[in-house]
Amino acid sequence: MVERYGASRTTVRAAAARLIHEGLLERTTRGMLIQERPREQILQVYDAWALLEAAAVEQAAQAATEADLQELERLLTGHRRHDGGQGNRLDLHLKFHEALWDASHNPVLVGLLLSLNTRLLQVATSTLAQPGRWQVALDEHGKILTALRAGSGPEAADLARDHILSAREARLEMWRNEHHRP
Incomplete structure (x- = not known):
């Protein structure tokens, strides 16, 4: 990596140590x-x-600025117009979630959520690849944003929790389908 990317040895060692600490790399x-x-x-x-996303969204219902809400609306509108590939969908989806977390104005929660997100990115296939899952996710995002706009923290938190648990269920369904293929 030092030769290929021109990074310093110290930088590469520090990055590798962090990835090992987070369980993303293993030294062999x-x-x-x-x-x-x-x-x-x-x-x-x-x-x-x-759990963490529900907490962040509940805080966002009280802490979000008008600029935060407008950014979420802009992202959601762009997502609804999206017709690109699965990889781009994942990027768009993650940007919406990161904007939700940022709207909490709680850097500790944002950091924890980013760390969890990094762990999920190791999974080869996004649940958004399942037929109909993209539209379901967009609908769920819209409901969360509506609750945020209304300042209803508990409702927004419940919707955010349900959204993530819906993705969890989609992951389980993907795994079940893997075992039933000829």
């Missing part, structure tokens, strides 16, 4: 390997994400 005798997450751990990440 032949170098570094990307750690695969067991399914149970992935489900635990979804459970933690649901």
Whole structure:
């Protein structure tokens, strides 16, 4: 990486150490390997994400500025017009969630959610690849935004939690379908 990207050895070592600490890389005798997450751990990440996202969204209902809400509306409008590939959908989806977290104005929650998100990105296929899942996610985002606009923290939190648990269920369905293929 030092030669290929022109990064300093110190920077590469620090980045590798952090990825090892977060469980994303494993040091082996032949170098570094990307750690695969067991399914149970992935489900635990979804459970933690649901709790933390609900907390962030509930705080956002009180802390969000008009600029925060306008950014969320802009993102949602752009997502509804989107007709690109699955990878781009994932990027758009993550931008909406990051804007939700930022609207809480709680950097500790944002940091925790970003860390969980990094763990989920290790999963090869996004649940948004499932037929109809993109539209379901957009509808759920719209309901969360409506509750935020109304200043209803508990309702927004419930909707956010349900949204993440819906993604968790979609993940389980993807795994079930993997086992039933010929």
